[in-house]
Amino acid sequence: MSTLVLDTVSRWYGNVVAVNDVSMSIGPGVTGLLGPNGAGKSTLIHMMGGFLAPSSGSVTLDGQAVWRHEQVYRHVGIVPEREAMYDMVSGWSFVQANARLHRLADPDAAAQRALDLVEMSDVAGRAIGTYSKGMKQRVKMASALVHDPPVLLLDEPFNGMDPRQRLHLMDLLRSMGESGRTVLFSSHILEEVEEIAGTIEVMVAGRHAASGEFREIRRLMTERPHQYTVRSSDDRSLAAAVIADGCASAVELLAAHGGLRLGGADARPGTLRVHATDHTRFVRVLPQVARAQGIRLFEVAPADESLESVFAYLVTR
Amino acid sequence: MNATVARLTVHTLLGRRRALLLLVLPAILLVLALVLRLTVGEDSRVDVAVGLLGAFAVATLVPLLGLIAGSGAIGPEIEDGSIVYLLAKPLSRHSIVVTKLAVAVGVVTVFAALPVLLAGLVLTGTADGIAVGYGLAALVAGVAYCALFLLLAVVTRNAVVVGLLYALVWESLVGSVVPGAQALSVQQWALALTRAVVGDAADVYNVTAAVRLAVAVPLLVAVTVASTWLAGSRLRSLRLTGDE
Numbered sequence: 001m002s003t004l005v006l007d008t009v010s011r012w013y014g015n016v017v018a019v020n021d022v023s024m025s026i027g028p029g030v031t032g033l034l035g036p037n038g039a040g041k042s043t044l045i046h047m048m049g050g051f052l053a054p055s056s057g058s059v060t061l062d063g064q065a066v067w068r069h070e071q072v073y074r075h076v077g078i079v080p081e082r083e084a085m086y087d088m089v090s091g092w093s094f095v096q097a098n099a100r101l102h103r104l105a106d107p108d109a110a111a112q113r114a115l116d117l118v119e120m121s122d123v124a125g126r127a128i129g130t131y132s133k134g135m136k137q138r139v140k141m142a143s144a145l146v147h148d149p150p151v152l153l154l155d156e157p158f159n160g161m162d163p164r165q166r167l168h169l170m171d172l173l174r175s176m177g178e179s180g181r182t183v184l185f186s187s188h189i190l191e192e193v194e195e196i197a198g199t200i201e202v203m204v205a206g207r208h209a210a211s212g213e214f215r216e217i218r219r220l221m222t223e224r225p226h227q228y229t230v231r232s233s234d235d236r237s238l239a240a241a242v243i244a245d246g247c248a249s250a251v252e253l254l255a256a257h258g259g260l261r262l263g264g265a266d267a268r269p270g271t272l273r274v275h276a277t278d279h280t281r282f283v284r285v286l287p288q289v290a291r292a293q294g295i296r297l298f299e300v301a302p303a304d305e306s307l308e309s310v311f312a313y314l315v316t317r
Numbered sequence: 318m319n320a321t322v323a324r325l326t327v328h329t330l331l332g333r334r335r336a337l338l339l340l341v342l343p344a345i346l347l348v349l350a351l352v353l354r355l356t357v358g359e360d361s362r363v364d365v366a367v368g369l370l371g372a373f374a375v376a377t378l379v380p381l382l383g384l385i386a387g388s389g390a391i392g393p394e395i396e397d398g399s400i401v402y403l404l405a406k407p408l409s410r411h412s413i414v415v416t417k418l419a420v421a422v423g424v425v426t427v428f429a430a431l432p433v434l435l436a437g438l439v440l441t442g443t444a445d446g447i448a449v450g451y452g453l454a455a456l457v458a459g460v461a462y463c464a465l466f467l468l469l470a471v472v473t474r475n476a477v478v479v480g481l482l483y484a485l486v487w488e489s490l491v492g493s494v495v496p497g498a499q500a501l502s503v504q505q506w507a508l509a510l511t512r513a514v515v516g517d518a519a520d521v522y523n524v525t526a527a528v529r530l531a532v533a534v535p536l537l538v539a540v541t542v543a544s545t546w547l548a549g550s551r552l553r554s555l556r557l558t559g560d561e
Contacts, residue, residue, distance in 0.1 A: 046557060049405065051401065051404065051555075051556070051557035052556055052557065053554065053556075068553050068554060070406070070407050070408060070409065070410070071407050072407075073405050073406050073407050074407050076405070077405075078401065078405045080398060080401050082397070082398035082399075082401075084397035084398050084399040085399050085402065086325055086328055086329065086399060086402075088328055088332040088333070089325070089328055089332075097321050097324065097325060098402060098406075100320075100321040101319070101321050101322070101402075101403065101406040101408060102406055102407065103407075143402060144405075
């Protein structure tokens with residue numbers, strides 16, 4: 001059982017502040033580091049992995065500073081975001097080399113175990129340069145797991161994976177978390193994080209914006225008002241039905257003709273704007289209501305669903 | 318020293334197409350030596366050898382191969398980020414550097430020092446220790462260049478440009494115009510060894526070196542050791558940044 005502690009950590013490059021006064025404690029289980037691109041997630045993971053000195057504050061693993069302390073890697077496995085490995089060696093040789101670099105007693109067995117774990121044994125004989133993005137990702141994973149570390153840091157591990165590989169990696173991370181390991185991964189995709197992470201740390205613009213259990217953060221995210229724009233064959237009847245159901249607090253009918261623009265510049269005329277209070281219910285109820293009333297839906301689009309707006313909402317909380 | 322680090326370094330150094338570059342210069346040197354051997358009369362072979370081995374081999378081939386081997390032993394891994402797989406291990410950073418230096422020295426020995434020795438033997442046989450003298454100079458200069466350029470590759474991403482500037486502009490151009498600059502030149506230090514091996518005949522054949530042997534040897538050792546140590550400590554605090 002290991003705990004990674006960040007104490008008032010900041011990191012700046014010249015005048016640019018990449019990470020701003022972040023304190024968090026990452027214990028056993030799976031923690032998701034969530035944030036939009038450029039939020040400082042990679043910088044944070046580099047500092048956690050001992051590849052970057054904090055400009056101020058400290059990063060410690062079980063009380064031991066990680067910067068300039070090589071022995072810490074006995075307990076830490078790292079899956080970097082960058083893809084470069086040693087392209088001309090085979091997957092097997094690469095993972096085995098990682099085992100040897102850890103001075104493991106039986107590097108061959110360790111390499112085989114790690115490759116089995118990520119389901120790469122079949123193609124381990126091929127040169128890494130011939131692998132797909134997802135395969136490279138899994139070999140990186142195997143190289144990080146080869147010494148069975150209690151702490152695993154992964155930078156955007158799901159990038160480039162197909163859905164099946166993604167599910168497999170999610171299962172793997174989940175089982176590692178359940179076995180008492182400290183697993184931290186970064187992602188800019190909310191669904192990935194809430195799927196497997198017990199704890200979520202949200203980074204926005206270098207700041208630690210939110211922290212807690214995923215249910216709590218999910219509640220914050222889902223309970224915020226959602227806006228949808230809907231085009232249908234009968235907006236007026238649909239609006240009445242949605243309001244009657246109670247899943248929306250307000251509807252606006254945006255006139256098709258006459259140029260009256262309500263509700264913001266992006267609203268096109270001839271559409272219905274819905275302020276959903278319970279958006280999961282709204283998206284379920286809308287097609288049922290439309291069908292019952294014989295209304296055809298042409299378009300249903302979230303009006304403010306960009307990740308940035310979700311994060312921005314969290315920051316204002 | 319670490320066998321696994323050495324194996325991975327050999328892969329990065331010799332596993333790419335760039336490795337062919339290592340063959341070009343020694344091949345040119347050997348072909349030139351053969352041609353000169355066949356066309357130049359016996360009386361002037363030693364003079365020709367001193368010219369070829371001094372001006373081309375030790376002044377150009379050795380620094381260039383030292384640059385390719387020294388910076389190539391670690392530069393590409395830092396550039397593309399794969400160095401992280403070595404750094405995320407409980408390994409002493411100094412042992413990583415020393416291992417990489419050993420591999421680079423091996424490359425320079427095979428592709429620079431041995432060809433220089435061979436070219437010398439082709440041209441002069443064993444006469445007056447010319448072949449051995451320049452071969453030895455190529456070896457020790459190669460070691461010093463490797464250490465220097467490996468450090469450069471750890472310190473800056475522009476190691477090749479800076480290395481070329483040093484090897485070609487400082488040692489060749491500035492050195493030939495400003496006499497004092499020659500005292501700070503790996504090439505001149507190495508040539509002091511050639512003079513020592515060739516002995517009394519050195520002045521006859523015009524084998525020159527800007528510094529005395531007693532100065533050259535400590536300087537070569539100091540540069541090699543200091544560069545290697547410094548590269549190790551810089552690697553300890555190497556800043557790895559992602560694409561972000």
